[in-house]
Amino acid sequence: MSTLDAAPATGGAAIGSAMEPVGQRTHRVLAKVPTAVLWAIVVLWTIPSFGLLVTSLRPEADQISGGWWTIFSNPSLTLENYDNALFHPPGGTLPFIDAFVNSLAIAIPGTVIPIAIACAAAYAFAWMDFRGRHWMFIGVLAMMAVPVQMSLVPLQQLYSGGAHLTVGGSTFIVLPDMDLSNKPIAVWLAHTAFGLPLAIYLLHNYIAGLPRDLFEAARIDGANHFGIFWRIVLPLAKPAIAAFAIFQFLWVWNDYLISLIFLSQNRDASPLTIQLVNLVTSRGQGTELLPAAAFISIVVPLVIFFSLQRYFVRGLLAGSVKG
Amino acid sequence: MGALVSTVVNVVIALSVAGGLFVVLNLATNRTSQRWDDRLRPWLFIGPALVFLMIGLVVPAVRTVFLSFRGGDRGDDGFTAEHWTGLLGNDSVLSFDRAGDILTSRLFLVGVALVVVGIVAGRRTAGEGGGGRIRGIDLGNPVSGVALSVAVLAVLMAVFSTLRGVIWNNLWWVVVVAGLGTGFGLALAVLADRSRRETIAKTLIFMPMAISLVGAAVIWQFVYDTRGAGQAEGLLNIIWPGDQIDFLRGTSSTGSIAPWNNFFIMVIMIWIQVGFAMVVISAAIKGVPSELGEAARVDGANEVQVFWRVTLPQITSTILVVVTTLTITVLKVFDLVKATTGGAADTDVLANRVYDTLQDGNFTTSSTYAVMILVLVLPIMYLNVRRNRDEVRR
Numbered sequence: 001m002s003t004l005d006a007a008p009a010t011g012g013a014a015i016g017s018a019m020e021p022v023g024q025r026t027h028r029v030l031a032k033v034p035t036a037v038l039w040a041i042v043v044l045w046t047i048p049s050f051g052l053l054v055t056s057l058r059p060e061a062d063q064i065s066g067g068w069w070t071i072f073s074n075p076s077l078t079l080e081n082y083d084n085a086l087f088h089p090p091g092g093t094l095p096f097i098d099a100f101v102n103s104l105a106i107a108i109p110g111t112v113i114p115i116a117i118a119c120a121a122a123y124a125f126a127w128m129d130f131r132g133r134h135w136m137f138i139g140v141l142a143m144m145a146v147p148v149q150m151s152l153v154p155l156q157q158l159y160s161g162g163a164h165l166t167v168g169g170s171t172f173i174v175l176p177d178m179d180l181s182n183k184p185i186a187v188w189l190a191h192t193a194f195g196l197p198l199a200i201y202l203l204h205n206y207i208a209g210l211p212r213d214l215f216e217a218a219r220i221d222g223a224n225h226f227g228i229f230w231r232i233v234l235p236l237a238k239p240a241i242a243a244f245a246i247f248q249f250l251w252v253w254n255d256y257l258i259s260l261i262f263l264s265q266n267r268d269a270s271p272l273t274i275q276l277v278n279l280v281t282s283r284g285q286g287t288e289l290l291p292a293a294a295f296i297s298i299v300v301p302l303v304i305f306f307s308l309q310r311y312f313v314r315g316l317l318a319g320s321v322k323g
Numbered sequence: 324m325g326a327l328v329s330t331v332v333n334v335v336i337a338l339s340v341a342g343g344l345f346v347v348l349n350l351a352t353n354r355t356s357q358r359w360d361d362r363l364r365p366w367l368f369i370g371p372a373l374v375f376l377m378i379g380l381v382v383p384a385v386r387t388v389f390l391s392f393r394g395g396d397r398g399d400d401g402f403t404a405e406h407w408t409g410l411l412g413n414d415s416v417l418s419f420d421r422a423g424d425i426l427t428s429r430l431f432l433v434g435v436a437l438v439v440v441g442i443v444a445g446r447r448t449a450g451e452g453g454g455g456r457i458r459g460i461d462l463g464n465p466v467s468g469v470a471l472s473v474a475v476l477a478v479l480m481a482v483f484s485t486l487r488g489v490i491w492n493n494l495w496w497v498v499v500v501a502g503l504g505t506g507f508g509l510a511l512a513v514l515a516d517r518s519r520r521e522t523i524a525k526t527l528i529f530m531p532m533a534i535s536l537v538g539a540a541v542i543w544q545f546v547y548d549t550r551g552a553g554q555a556e557g558l559l560n561i562i563w564p565g566d567q568i569d570f571l572r573g574t575s576s577t578g579s580i581a582p583w584n585n586f587f588i589m590v591i592m593i594w595i596q597v598g599f600a601m602v603v604i605s606a607a608i609k610g611v612p613s614e615l616g617e618a619a620r621v622d623g624a625n626e627v628q629v630f631w632r633v634t635l636p637q638i639t640s641t642i643l644v645v646v647t648t649l650t651i652t653v654l655k656v657f658d659l660v661k662a663t664t665g666g667a668a669d670t671d672v673l674a675n676r677v678y679d680t681l682q683d684g685n686f687t688t689s690s691t692y693a694v695m696i697l698v699l700v701l702p703i704m705y706l707n708v709r710r711n712r713d714e715v716r717r
Contacts, residue, residue, distance in 0.1 A: 038514040042524045045531070045594065051558060052542045067545075067555045105330040116338060117371045120345070124368035129361070136369070138708060143380050145704040147655045149677045149693040153390060153686045154383035175378075184330060193379020196372055225364050226349040254535030256658045257674075261681065273537045277662050280541060287553055294541040298534045305533035309526065312533070313602060 056081055056291035063288050081292035090286035094267055094275055096296050102184070103253055103271040103297075110188035110195070110252040111245055117192070118199030118244075119237065123229050125200065126208035127215060137204070143197040151190070152261055159186050159262060182266040187259050191252045199244050202315070206240035207233055243315035246308055250301050272297035341371070384697075390690035398687050406691040415671070418488045425485045434477035441470035463632040476502045484582055489671045492585060493699065496656055496672065499589045500596060501649040505642060507593065508600020512608055513630065515601065525605070529598030536595070536658035543591045544663065547571050572668040581669045588663050588670060592653065600645045607641035608634060644710075647703045654699050673699075 054068035057077045062070070071077075086097045124130070125137050157163075162177035180186040210233070218228050256273040263270055276297050279290055305312055345367070352363050391407070394400030410416045425431055445460035445467030462468050476498065483495035511528060515521045531539060547570035550556035560567045568575040573584030615637070616629045624632065657674035660666055666675040673696050680689040 034514045035518045038511070038518050038524055041511065041514075042527050045528050045597075047558070048542045048546050048594070049530070049534075052545055055545060064553055064555060067558060067561065069558070069561075101327045105327045109330060109334040112334060112338065116342070117375060120368040121372035124365045128365045128368065130365035133365075136373075139381075140376070142704060142708050143376065145651055145700060145707055146380060146384055147674075147693065147696045147700055149655065149674055149696050150387045151380055151383035152677065152681060152693065153690050154386040155379065156681065157686070158378075158383075190379060193375045196375055197380070200372060224353055224360075225368075226346075226353065229368075250533060254537075256535065256537050256661070257678070260661075261678070273535055273658075276537050276541065280544070280662060281665070290541060291545065294538050298538040301533040301535070302530070305530060306526075313529075 052291045052294060056295050060288035063291075081289050082296070084286075085289040085292045085296060089279075089289060093279060093282075093286065094270065096272065096275060096293055098268070099270060099272045099275040100296065102269055103273075103300075105269075106184050106187050106191075106259065106271055107249055107252040109185075110191035111249045113188070114192045114195040114199050114248060115241060115245060118196055118203055119234060119241070120229070121196075121200050122203035122207050123225075123233050125204050127228075128225065140197050140200050144201060148194055148257065151194070155190055156181075156261065182263055182269070184263065184269050186262040188252070190258050190262060191248075191255070194258075195248050195251070199248065202244050203237060203240050207237055210236055239311070239314075242308075242311045245315075246304060246311050247315035250304065250312075253300060345371075387690045387693050388697075390687050391694045393687050396685045396687060398690075406688055410688070410691055410695075414488065416488050416676075417490045419486065421485050421487065425482055428481045428485055430477045430481035430484070434474045434481060437470045437474035437477065441467040441474060444470065463636075465627055465631050468631060468635075472506070476506075484585075487582065487669070489673050489676055490695065492582075492669075492671065493654060493656075493673050493696075495585065496589055496592070496653045497650050499586065500592045500653045501646050504593050504596045504649050505600050505604075505645050507597045508645065509604050509642065511597065511601040512605035515605060516608055525598075525601065529602060531595045532598045534595070536591075537662045539591050539595055540659055540662035543594070544571070547587060549575075571663045571670075574668075584664075584668055585670050588659055591659055591663075592656065596649055596652070600649070603645050604638065604641060607638040611637045647706055651700055651703055654696055 051068040054071055055063055057079070058068070058071065059076060059078050059080065062074060062076060066074070085095075086100075087095055089095055125133060125140075158175065160177070160181040162173060163175040165172045165174050180189070214232060215228060218232055223231070253271075254273065256277065259271050259274055264274060276290075276293055279286060279293055348367050349364075352360055352367065355363065390398045392402055392404060394403040394405060414420065442460055445462065445464055448461045448464040448467075460467060460471075462471065479498040479502075480495065483491050483498060515524050518524060534542070544557075546557045546559050548554055548557035549560055549567040549569045556567060559570060566575050566577050568580060569584075570580075570587040571584055573579050573581035611634050615633050619629050619633050655674050656672055657678065660670055660672050660675050661678070664670045666672070666679065673692050676692040677689050677696070680692060
């Protein structure tokens with residue numbers, strides 16, 4: 001307003017030229033509002049994780065006396081929490097280095113095996129003719145959204161007693177009791193089944209999009225389905241395989257429910273997520289290790305996320321409908 | 324380390340055996356006549372997948388439905404609907420006791436007020452072209468569009484936060500996370516679209532997506548904590564002007580904020596899922612042909628009008644995909660509730676009931692809760708299959 005009030009003193013001609021910069025300045029300020037809002041949200045979104053990272057590096061006494069922001073008045077950082085969480089946790093808790101290895105032992109087979117199975121099935125759905133192909137594929141699509149909860153009770157029974165079928169008073173053993181309960185294989189076998197619909201869907205979309213000429217040329221050269229699959233389809237489908245692999249690996253690594261149900265009785269084989277929740281619920285003992293433990297459990301996903309972001313986003317966008 | 328080595332060795336052995344078998348069977352099929360080749364080969368390729376899908380998904384799903392209609396904990400006592408009638412008549416699952424309070428709740432009144440605002444604003448511009456229109460109300464008008472969407476959210480939240488029981492709670496989760504998550508995602512996509520360094524901003528907002536729900540629960544516990552023995556207060560209690568509140572359990576020295584403690588658990592889910600909504604919607608916005616916007620601008624439309632009347636109608640189907648995806652995710656929510664409150668303090672959800680009853684060895688009740696989730700997911704599943712089938716046909 002002061003500009004406008006002062007304007008008449010300098011004469012009419014000046015009003016126009018004084019008004020112009022004010023209008024432009026207002027416009028320039030207003031134009032920056034969306035960007036400012038965006039970055040404010042970015043900061044808001046990052047603060048919780050940042051706060052946990054800082055807390056994880058503070059000695060126990062400092063953690064108790066004040067939140068992470070007191071680091072600015074009381075700066076002291078230590079790696080002791082990480083050392084304790086990894087190697088010397090409070091009594092009864094599995095060292096997190098072991099839980100880390102257990103997570104890998106579940107996530108690696110839980111990723112590799114569904115990929116191998118799904119590649120073959122996706123190729124068949126895309127390029128082979130057989131009866132019921134269309135309806136089976138629709139069935140696979142429908143299964144993507146079926147909640148995993150629908151499988152928990154029967155799989156629990158299968159793992160701990162096998163499957164039986166009683167017809168007219170006599171009982172047949174369909175699948176024997178293989179004593180898989182509370183072993184890692186129970187978890188990654190379940191993840192294999194749960195991951196398959198999405199894997200088939202993603203890989204099918206990609207493989208079905210490969211140019212038809214490619215297959216016809218290979219046919220003319222005398223290649224059969226198996227040769228085409230092995231030498232042409234698999235190498236070409238690498239981007240889709242990578243996208244699904246990252247998605248599935250993180251899904252299994254981050255999973256809590258399935259390990260909790262099929263593995264929670266076996267402390268020595270339990271993965272990071274279970275150990276982390278155990279530490280949460282046993283608060284009082286080892287509370288100071290909780291932030292460090294949480295970071296140990298999310299460091300692998302974060303590394304994958306930042307290094308392979310392109311594939312991650314692709315897999316996530318395509319796979320967001322997983323049940 | 325031993326566990327990892329032995330697992331990897333076992334996996335390599337299993338894969339080699341299975342892969343070897345696959346190769347041998349394929350080579351064997353190569354030697355058969357063309358007719359048999361065509362018949363056998365597809366089953367070699369989809370066979371392993373079918374076995375896993377049958378054992379892991381199809382048969383269990385059928386059995387779970389079967390168990391939900393059986394008597395006894397293990398389903399040995401013949402057919403009965405007692406679990407269904409028992410659970411649906413149980414106040415902790417589905418209660419209508421406070422239905423009368425909905426009409427007087429503040430959220431409901433706000434919703435009604437916004438409906439009026441939306442209708443008035445929409446009527447005024449009803450003559451203008453472009454955008455969706457329902458009964459003469461112009462949804463392409465920003466005021467009416469925003470007012471009506473917020474009004475729907477407010478009314479639904481009023482209903483589901485007043486009625487109590489795990490089913491209502493699950494639906495409340497859907498409304499809050501799918502509604503607010505998609506809304507924020509859309510807003511952020513628009514904001515980021517106009518900004519330099521767009522990728523950095525998007526990456527940071529998207530990052531929580533990589534973190535496990537259990538990890539996210541720990542992260543937010545340190546935001547919501549109250550000051551107590553052996554722990555400092557969280558950031559939110561520093562900012563909060565009144566008495567300290569345990570935002571997760573809803574307790575404070577002056578009373579309880581229940582059931583709104585649920586909302587603070589839902590915030591964690593929104594924190595995670597907004598990045599997903601943003602990335603998907605942002606990709607859709609970039610896919611809208613720029614000629615459409617140019618043409619509208621030539622006709623004298625301003626930026627706001629271009630967005631509401633040109634861009635938004637073009638990305639409606641993408642927004643629907645985001646909403647359905649979030650809905651499916653949220654209906655199964657378990658980890659967050661388990662890791663924050665364990666289902667106590669009025670925060671229980673269906674998936675947690677599935678787990679609790681399964682742990683108790685009550686397989687039939689657990690199955691009934693699981694089928695309840697399925698029933699809520701079914702409409703979404705139908706939409707998804709229909710959409711995908713159209714794509715496959717094309």
